[in-house]
Amino acid sequence: MIFYLLICAIKLIRLVSEVITKMEMKNRATYKRKKPGTSPGSLVYVGEQKIQNVKMYLFDFNRDLFEEKDIENVEEIFKYKKNGNITWINIDGVHDTTIIKKIGEYFDIHSLILEDILDTSHRPKIDDMEHYIYISLKMLTVDPITQKIGQEQVGIILGDDYILSFQESAEGDVFNPIRERLRTGKGRMRKLGADYFAYCLLDAVIDNYFLVVESIGERIESLDQEIIVNPSKTTLPKVHNLKNELIKLRKAVWPLRDIVSTLERSESPLFKESTEIYIKDLYDHSVQIIDTIETYRDLVSGLFDIYLSSVSNKTNDVMKVLTMMASIFIPLTFIVGVYGMNFKYFPELEWQYGYAMVWVLMIGVAGSLWIYFKKKGWT
C-alpha cells in the first residue's frame, strides 16, 4: 500500500517536473544571444540565466596552508595575487558581465577568451595563450526523475599559480569532492602544482560523464526489454528521445578527445612533465566515453529497427486473423444466400434432406479452408 502511494508520488513529481520543463521551454524567450556584427571580443552573455546571483568562492592553499573564503566583491581576490600559494577561484553564474570583465582585466585574460566564457552555447575547446590555458567543457547532469540529461558549460583557466573555474549555476556541482579533499588535505592535491589541480577539476567533470553514460545504458536495456516483450505507443517517443539525447550528448563530448589530446601534446611550461601521465589517463577516459556513446548510438538505432519490424509483424498478425475470418465465412454466407432466393422453380428447396445437405456442404467448405490455412502456418 505504502509502496503504491510511493509510486503515485513519483508519478506526480514526474508530472510536475514535466510541466515545469515545458514552462521553462516557453521561457526560453529569455534566452539571450549576441547580435551578428558586434565587435569581436565584446562581452555579451549568451544562453539562459540559470541562477539569480553570482557566487564566488576562493581557495588559497599550499602544502601546509589552506584558506577558504566566500567572495562578495571581486576586489577581495586581488590581494591573493602572487602570494606564492595556489589560488582557486570558482565562479558560479557567468551572466554578470561586469564581474567577468573585472576578473579578466585583473588576470590579463584576452577579451576573446572572456567572450567564450560568456557564450554558454560554445563548443568545448582549448586555447593555449602562453601565460595561461583556457579549457571549456560541458558538465552533464541527469535529472533523477525525468532522466533528462542537462548540459552546463564549465570554463577553466589555468595560470602559473592560479586556477579560475566558471560554471553556469551551482547545482549538481561535481567539484564538491574536490573541495572536501582540499579541506582535509588528503591526496597529492595540495602538494603538487596548479597544473595537477586543473587536472583534478577536469577529471571530476569527466568522471561524472561515466554516471551519465551508465544511466543511458540502463535506459537502453530497459527499452530493449520493453520492445521485445511488450511494445506500446509510448515506446517509440522514448526511443526517439533517447536517440536525440545521444546525438546532443555526442556533440558535447566529441571535442573532448581533441582537447585532452592537445593538452597531452602541449609543450606549454604550465604543464609539468610529472602531470603528463595523469593527462594520458584523462585521454583514455575520454576515448572510453566517446566509444561508449558510439556503441549506444548503434544500440539505439537497433532498437528503432526492431520496433519497426515488430509493428510490421503485428500488422501481419492482424491481417491473418481478418483473412481467415473473412475467407471462411464469406463463402458460407454466399451459400446460405443461395438458398434464401425466392425462385418459384427451385428444386433443392423441395428436397427433404436439402437443409442437412447444405450443412454438410458448408462444414466441408469451412473445413477445407481451415486445413488450407493450417498448412500455410497461419493459425
Place this chain on the structure above:
Amino acid sequence: MIFYLLICAIKLIRLVSEVITKMEMKNRATYKRKKPGTSPGSLVYVGEQKIQNVKMYLFDFNRDLFEEKDIENVEEIFKYKKNGNITWINIDGVHDTTIIKKIGEYFDIHSLILEDILDTSHRPKIDDMEHYIYISLKMLTVDPITQKIGQEQVGIILGDDYILSFQESAEGDVFNPIRERLRTGKGRMRKLGADYFAYCLLDAVIDNYFLVVESIGERIESLDQEIIVNPSKTTLPKVHNLKNELIKLRKAVWPLRDIVSTLERSESPLFKESTEIYIKDLYDHSVQIIDTIETYRDLVSGLFDIYLSSVSNKTNDVMKVLTMMASIFIPLTFIVGVYGMNFKYFPELEWQYGYAMVWVLMIGVAGSLWIYFKKKGWT
C-alpha cells in the same frame, strides 16, 4: 479579432511570396552559364542577376580620418590608391563584367580570380596570390516569412592597404553593423590594419550563420512536436524540404573549415601575427557551425524515421478496427443468413423459441470474439 486578421495577413503574404518564388523559378531561364571550352580566365557572369544596377561604396579611413563615398564611376576610386589609408570598396552586384574588369586591371587581380568572382555558383574557396588574398564565402539569409534559406556569394580581396568586397545584391547586408562601427570609430577596427578589417568582414558573415542555424533548430523542434503529437499530410514535405535545405547548407558551409584553417596556417605577410588569435576564434566558430549542421542532419533523419513508423502504427490501428468489425459481424451475418434460407423441411424455423435461441447464439459468438480480441490487446 485583430489577431485573426493579422494571421490572415501573414498567410496572404506567405502565399504571395510563394507565388513570387515560383515565378522566379520559371525565370531561372535567365540563369546565365559559361560555355564549356571558353578560354580560362575569360570574364563571364554565372548565376542569376539579383539587382538592377551595380552599387559601389568606398570607405577610406585610418586611425584618425574617415571618408565615405558612393561611387558612380569606377575611375573615382583610382585616386585613393596608395594614399596611406585603408580603403574598403564594396561592390553590390557583380553582373557587370566591365566594372569588374576595370577594377581587376587597376588592382592587378589575376583573371582567374576575376572569373571566380563572377561565378556565383562557385564553391567557397581561398587563394593566396602573394600580393593579395582572395576569399569567397556564401552569405546566408533566412526569409522571415517562408523560412527559406537563401545563398549569396561574397568575395573578399585583401591587399596590403585595400579591401574589396563583392556581393550579388544589397539585400540582407550583414556588413551594415561594420559600416556603423567604422562611422562611429568604435572598436579596434580603424586602429588595426587591413587584415583585421578583413577578419571583421569574415566574422560578420560567419556570425550571421548562427542566426540561420538557430532558425533551423527551431523548425526542427516544432516539426518534432508536430510529428509526435499530430502528424499530417503536410508534415512529410516539410521534413523533406528541411532535409534538402540542410544538404545544400552543408555544401555551402563545409569548405569554410578548410578556408579558415588555410588562413590560420598561412604565412602570408598580409596577415599580421596579432590577427592570428582572431582567426583561431573564427576557426572555432566555423567548426561549431559545421558541427551543429551535422547534428541537425542526424536529428532530421530521426524525424523521418519516426514519421515513417507513426504511419505504420496508424495503418496498424486502422487494420485493427477493420478486423474487429469484420470478424465479429461476418459470422453473425452468416448465422442470420442460415435462417433466411427457404427450405421446406427446416426444423429450427418451426420451434417456438428458435428466434430467441438464435439471439443467444449470436450474442455468445460476438461475446467470445470480443473477449478474444480484448485478450490480444486490440481494443
Place this chain on the structure above:
Amino acid sequence: MIFYLLICAIKLIRLVSEVITKMEMKNRATYKRKKPGTSPGSLVYVGEQKIQNVKMYLFDFNRDLFEEKDIENVEEIFKYKKNGNITWINIDGVHDTTIIKKIGEYFDIHSLILEDILDTSHRPKIDDMEHYIYISLKMLTVDPITQKIGQEQVGIILGDDYILSFQESAEGDVFNPIRERLRTGKGRMRKLGADYFAYCLLDAVIDNYFLVVESIGERIESLDQEIIVNPSKTTLPKVHNLKNELIKLRKAVWPLRDIVSTLERSESPLFKESTEIYIKDLYDHSVQIIDTIETYRDLVSGLFDIYLSSVSNKTNDVMKVLTMMASIFIPLTFIVGVYGMNFKYFPELEWQYGYAMVWVLMIGVAGSLWIYFKKKGWT
C-alpha cells in the same frame, strides 16, 4: 497543333533512341576484353568499338605559325618531330592497335601506358614517366533525348613539345572550341607552352562535367516535384536509374581529385611554374564537381525515402476508406439479415412500425460509427 506534333515527334525519337540503345546492349557481345595471364604491356583493345575508322588530326603551331592537317598515314606525323613548334596530335578511335603501337614506338611511350590507352574501362589515372606525363580521364556526354549519361575515355600524353590525345570516338567532342581558339589565335594558347595547352584540354573535359551535373540537377528537381505532387509507377524506376547513374558517375569522377592534386604537387620539369595557378583552378573545379555529385547522391537518396513513405501514406488512405465502408455497412447488413430470417414465431415482423423502427436503428448505428470515425480524423 504544331506544338502537339512536335511533342509526338520527340516521343517518337525517344522511342527509337531507346530501341537503339537496347539493340546496342545486345551488341555488347562485341565488347572486347583481355585474357587474364597475357603478358603485361601486350596491346589488346578493351571495350566496345565506337567508330569505324580511326581519324587523326595534327595541329602544329607556335606564337606565329599554325598548321592543321588530317593524317591518313601515321608516318606523316614523323616529320613534325623536334621542329621547335608545339605539335598536337588528336586520335579519334583507339581500337586499331597497330596505329597505337607505331605512335608509341615513335614517341617512345612505355608499353604499359599504351596498354592503358587501349583499355577504355580503366580508372582515370596519372603517370609521370619523366620525359612525358600520361593522364586519362572520362569524357561525359548527356544524350539530349534520353538524358542518359555516356562515358568515353580520353587519354592525354604531354611531352616537352608535343601533346597526344586519344579518344574513343569523334562524337560530342569537347575539344572543338579549343580547335577554334587555335585557328583564330585568340587567348594565350599559342603563346604559352605545351603544358598550358595540356591544361586547356583538361579544362575543356572538366568544364563539360558541369553541363552533365547541371542536367542531373534538373532531373532531380523535376523528380522531386513529381514525387511530392503526383507519384506514379514510373517514378520509382526513374529515381532508381538516377541513383545508379550517380553511382557510376561518382566512380568516373572521384579519381579526378587525386589526379589534379598529383599534377599540382608534381615537380616534373614538363610543368612550368606559371601554369601552376591554372592547375589549382582545375583542382577547385574538380572538388566542386565531386562535392556536387555527393550532394546529389544525398538528394536522390532523400527522394527514395519520400517515395517510400508516400506509398505507405497511400496504403493507409486506401485502408481508411475500406475500413469505413466495411465497418458501417457490415453491421447494417447484419441487421437486415436478422429480419430476413424465416422463423415462425418472430414478434418484430408482426409489429406495424417494425420496418420503420429498423430504419431508425440502422441510421442510428451508421451515424454513431460515422461520428466515431470523424473523431478519429479519418474522413
Place this chain on the structure above:
Amino acid sequence: MIFYLLICAIKLIRLVSEVITKMEMKNRATYKRKKPGTSPGSLVYVGEQKIQNVKMYLFDFNRDLFEEKDIENVEEIFKYKKNGNITWINIDGVHDTTIIKKIGEYFDIHSLILEDILDTSHRPKIDDMEHYIYISLKMLTVDPITQKIGQEQVGIILGDDYILSFQESAEGDVFNPIRERLRTGKGRMRKLGADYFAYCLLDAVIDNYFLVVESIGERIESLDQEIIVNPSKTTLPKVHNLKNELIKLRKAVWPLRDIVSTLERSESPLFKESTEIYIKDLYDHSVQIIDTIETYRDLVSGLFDIYLSSVSNKTNDVMKVLTMMASIFIPLTFIVGVYGMNFKYFPELEWQYGYAMVWVLMIGVAGSLWIYFKKKGWT
C-alpha cells in the same frame, strides 16, 4: 529415443542456464563502481566480483630450471625478485584491493595503473611506463549452451624479468596450454626472455578470439538459413541479440589494433628486436579479427533487411488471399441477395429457368474474376 531425451536434456540445461543468467542480471546490484571525484589513483574495484577468493600461481623458470607454486600469501613472491630467472605471477580475481596494492608497491607499479587493473570496465589499453609495460585486454568466452559471449578483463604487466597477469576469474582460462608448455619445456618459451613470454600470453588471448568469432559465424549461417527457409517470431530477437553482441564485441576488440601497433612501433628496451616479428604476427591476427567482425556486422545487418522484407512479402501474400476470396464471393453474395428480395412484382422469380440462369451468371462472374486475378499473377 535416447536422442530425443538428449535434446530434452539440452533444452532443460539451456532453460536453467537462462534462468541463472537472469538472476545474475538482477544481482548486478552488486556491481561496484567508483564515485566521481575520488582522488585519481585511489584503488577501488569496479565491476562485479566473479570468484570468491583470489588465487595466485607463481612460475619461476629459465632455460633449465622450472618451479611452480601456489601462493597463499603475497609476501611469498618477494624472494623471487631479481633471482635471474623469469617469474610469472598469475592472479585470478582482482577484487581484493589489498593484495593488488601490496603487489603494486613491491613491483613499484604506478597507482594509476593499479586503478586500471581494478577497473574491469576499462577499455583495452597499453601504457609504456619505461621500466614496465601495462597491457589490458578483454578475454572472451562463449557459453557452450546459450552461446552468449562473456567478457573478462586480463591485465598483463611486463617487467624486465617478471610478468604479472591479472584475471577476473579462473574460469575458461586460456593460459592453461601455456602452463602445459612451460611444464614440459617444449617450444622457445623457456629459452627466450620475458618479452617473448608476454607475447605468448597475448597470443593465447587473441587466438581464443578466433574461436569466438567462428562460433558467431556459425550462428549467422544458421540464422541465414532460418530466415530464408522458415522465419518465425523467435528469429527476430535472435538477430537482434546477435547484432547487439557484435556491437559490444567490436567495442572490446577494436582497441586491439592500436595496442598491438603501439607495441610494434614501441622503442622500449623491454622488447627485444627478435620478438618484433612475433608482434607483427600478432598485429596481423588482430586486424583479421577486426576485419571479420566488421564483415559479420554487415552480414547481420543484411539478415535484418531480409527478415523485414520477408515479413512484407508475407503480408502481401495474406492480402492476396483475402482480396481474391472477398472479390469473388462479395459480388456473388450480392447476386443471391437480389433474388432474396420479397417484391411482389418480381418477374425473374417467376421464370422457369430463373434459378439456372442465376447460376450461369454467377459462374460467369466468378470465372472472369478468377481469370483476371490469374492474369495479374496472384494465384
Place this chain on the structure above:
Amino acid sequence: MIFYLLICAIKLIRLVSEVITKMEMKNRATYKRKKPGTSPGSLVYVGEQKIQNVKMYLFDFNRDLFEEKDIENVEEIFKYKKNGNITWINIDGVHDTTIIKKIGEYFDIHSLILEDILDTSHRPKIDDMEHYIYISLKMLTVDPITQKIGQEQVGIILGDDYILSFQESAEGDVFNPIRERLRTGKGRMRKLGADYFAYCLLDAVIDNYFLVVESIGERIESLDQEIIVNPSKTTLPKVHNLKNELIKLRKAVWPLRDIVSTLERSESPLFKESTEIYIKDLYDHSVQIIDTIETYRDLVSGLFDIYLSSVSNKTNDVMKVLTMMASIFIPLTFIVGVYGMNFKYFPELEWQYGYAMVWVLMIGVAGSLWIYFKKKGWT
C-alpha cells in the same frame, strides 16, 4: 528441341552441383583448425583439404635455358639451389605439413611464415623478411554453373633467385598462361629477374579478379532487369546472396591495396628499380578492383531498396482492388438485404415499380462510388 534438351542438361548439372555443394558443406566437419594456445610457429594446417595428393612442379630457367620437371620427392629440388638460374617451384596442396616443413628448412623460411602458408583462412598479407618476401593473396574462381565465387589462398615467396608458390588445389589455375609463356620463351619473363617473375604471378592472380568482378556485374544487371520488370519470390534470396558474396569478396580483396602499396614503397633489394613501374600498374589494377566492388555494393544495396518498395507498391495495388470491390458491393448487398426482410407492413414491397426502383438506386450508388474511385486515381 536440342536447345531444350541442352537447357534441361544445364539445369540438371546445376542441381547436381548444388547437391554436391550441400554435401560439401556437411563435410566441413573435416575443416581443420588450430587449437588456441599452441606454440606460435607450430605447423598446423587450417582449412579444408581440397586435393588428395600434393603436386609439385619445378621450372628452372634463364635467358637461354629452360627446364620443366614434376617433383615426386622434395629432395629433388635441392640440387637446383644457387645454380645461377631462376627456379620456380609451384606446390599444389598445402595440407601436407612435412613437405612444407622440409621446403621451409631448405630455403630457410621463418616458421611463422610457414604457419601462415598453412593457414588458408588467413587475411592476405605481405611480410618482408630481408632475404625473401612472403605475399599471400586469395585466388578467386567463378563456378561457371552456379556462379558461386570460390576463394583459394595463394602464397608466394620471392627469394633472390627462386620463387615458391603455394596453392590449395590445382583447379582453375591462373598460372597456366605463365607456364605457356615460359615454355615458348615469349615476353620479358625469362630475360628479367625473379622479381619480374613474381610480379607476373601476382598480375595473373589480379587479372583474374577482373573476370570475377565482371561476372558479378552481369548478375547485377540481370537482377536489376528482373526486379524492375517482374520481381518474384526467388529474386530476394538472389539479391541477398549477391550482397553476402560481395561482403566476403570485399574482405578478400580489400587488403590488396595495402599489400601492393607496401611492395611499391618497399626498399627491399629483392625488387629492382626497373620492376617498379610494373608494381605501380599492379597498384592501379588493385584500386580499380576495389573501386568496382564498392560501386557494386552500392548498386546491390539499391536493388534491395527497389525490391522493398516494389513489394510495398504491390501491396498497395492489391489493397486498391479489395477496397473497390468491397466498397462497391457491400452497400449494394445491404440494399438487397433490406428488401429481403419479412416485415408484414412493408410498403415498398407492394409497389409495382419497387423492384425497378431498387435497381435504379443500386446502379446510382455503384456509379457514384465508381466515379469517386476514378477521381482518386485508383482504377
